[in-house]
Amino acid sequence: MPKKGTLFVVTGPSGAGKGTVLKRVFSEMDGIYYSVSATTRAPREGETHGVEYLFITREEFLDLIKQDRLLEHAEYVGNFYGTPMDPVDAHLAAGEDVVLEIEIQGALNVKRKRPDAVLVFIAPPSYAELERRLRHRGTEDEATILRRTEAARRECANMDAFHYIVVNDTVDGAVHELKSIVTACRCRRENRGFVLE
Amino acid sequence: MPKKGTLFVVTGPSGAGKGTVLKRVFSEMDGIYYSVSATTRAPREGETHGVEYLFITREEFLDLIKQDRLLEHAEYVGNFYGTPMDPVDAHLAAGEDVVLEIEIQGALNVKRKRPDAVLVFIAPPSYAELERRLRHRGTEDEATILRRTEAARRECANMDAFHYIVVNDTVDGAVHELKSIVTACRCRRENRGFVLE
Numbered sequence: 001m002p003k004k005g006t007l008f009v010v011t012g013p014s015g016a017g018k019g020t021v022l023k024r025v026f027s028e029m030d031g032i033y034y035s036v037s038a039t040t041r042a043p044r045e046g047e048t049h050g051v052e053y054l055f056i057t058r059e060e061f062l063d064l065i066k067q068d069r070l071l072e073h074a075e076y077v078g079n080f081y082g083t084p085m086d087p088v089d090a091h092l093a094a095g096e097d098v099v100l101e102i103e104i105q106g107a108l109n110v111k112r113k114r115p116d117a118v119l120v121f122i123a124p125p126s127y128a129e130l131e132r133r134l135r136h137r138g139t140e141d142e143a144t145i146l147r148r149t150e151a152a153r154r155e156c157a158n159m160d161a162f163h164y165i166v167v168n169d170t171v172d173g174a175v176h177e178l179k180s181i182v183t184a185c186r187c188r189r190e191n192r193g194f195v196l197e
Numbered sequence: 198m199p200k201k202g203t204l205f206v207v208t209g210p211s212g213a214g215k216g217t218v219l220k221r222v223f224s225e226m227d228g229i230y231y232s233v234s235a236t237t238r239a240p241r242e243g244e245t246h247g248v249e250y251l252f253i254t255r256e257e258f259l260d261l262i263k264q265d266r267l268l269e270h271a272e273y274v275g276n277f278y279g280t281p282m283d284p285v286d287a288h289l290a291a292g293e294d295v296v297l298e299i300e301i302q303g304a305l306n307v308k309r310k311r312p313d314a315v316l317v318f319i320a321p322p323s324y325a326e327l328e329r330r331l332r333h334r335g336t337e338d339e340a341t342i343l344r345r346t347e348a349a350r351r352e353c354a355n356m357d358a359f360h361y362i363v364v365n366d367t368v369d370g371a372v373h374e375l376k377s378i379v380t381a382c383r384c385r386r387e388n389r390g391f392v393l394e
Binding site: 121123124126127156159160162163164165166167176177179180181183184185187188189192194196197 | 318320321323324353356357359360361362363364373374376377378380381382384385386389391393394
């Protein structure tokens with residue numbers, strides 16, 4: 001009975017603080033593989049193949065779709081984005097946990113393909129606080145902030161499909177909650193691979 | 198959508214270290230109620246009603262059985278032991294988590310009555326280590342140690358019915374795991390009672 005890795009799908013609206021929380025969790029826990037998405041868009045200045053994205057051609061992407069080797073994919077402004085299945089499965093088979101940080105529709109698609117995936121929603125404490133955080137970045141204009149707040153409301157309407165809700169009131173609190181969820185999943189009987197001898 | 202308490206049933210063979218681990222978890226976490234069992238046996242020197250046990254009469258116990266107000270019960274050497282339902286439900290309704298520390302057959306009975314209970318098995322790292330710990334206590338004679346080791350083997354055969362396995366290799370590690378399980382359960386969407394507004 002070998003140790004079994006868990007597929008975690010982590011989602012949340014822009015401004016909920018997913019990136020900050022995940023970065024801390026990765027630096028404080030071992031045995032987690034962060035899935036890198038594939039895309040057909042061109043790399044931007046400073047982006048490296050295999051770090052921000054796997055930069056592949058449209059033909060390669062369509063091949064992955066045809067062979068059903070993507071956990072989810074979507075098209076934005078003419079470019080494909082998706083999660084290749086093979087690296088995810090390789091790490092799970094090695095007993096590692098895998099984290100996909102993707103948007104909500106993608107998360108729901110993964111849930112259909114992998115019913116044993118654990119879905120975690122990172123929520124802001126309130127819409128008012130979310131808006132405050134989006135404004136605080138200072139890089140967005142008013143129209144963008146309103147559009148993102150509206151998008152967040154739509155995304156949060158799907159919270160019911162998620163197994164766990166992490167409320168990012170303080171980063172420390174949210175990191176503690178997410179780490180606890182990962183640790184607890186490792187203690188599940190079917191994942192633990194423990195045989196008393 | 199109010200916050201919902203979880204019923205945790207914590208079990209493990211004698212020598213696995215349940216008591217030590219639970220004591221630490223209670224002292225380090227808020228919002229957990231430790232269920233006190235009822236018994237018909239007479240209090241021993243130094244035992245207080247409501248602390249070690251609720252000491253009740255045989256008539257009162259039989260009444261609880263008749264009214265189906267016990268989560269589980271058993272008879273040992275002529276005395277009844279059981280878990281009264283009312284205090285458990287009162288604390289759950291108040292949004293607190295409740296821990297029952299009971300033996301394995303009782304845990305399986307609670308699971309039948311309360312399918313949403315979370316069952317945690319505290320396991321020693323190995324049978325050899327369990328035997329070493331039982332010997333180390335120094336209070337048991339050889340026959341008792343062998344009887345307990347055998348009982349542990351029988352009890353551990355039921356590990357498959359439990360949701361979580363905490364391996365008590367070090368007390369710190371086991372405390373961390375059990376606290377993570379409790380924290381993760383509080384983050385479950387259906388328990389969290391979180392509404393984004």
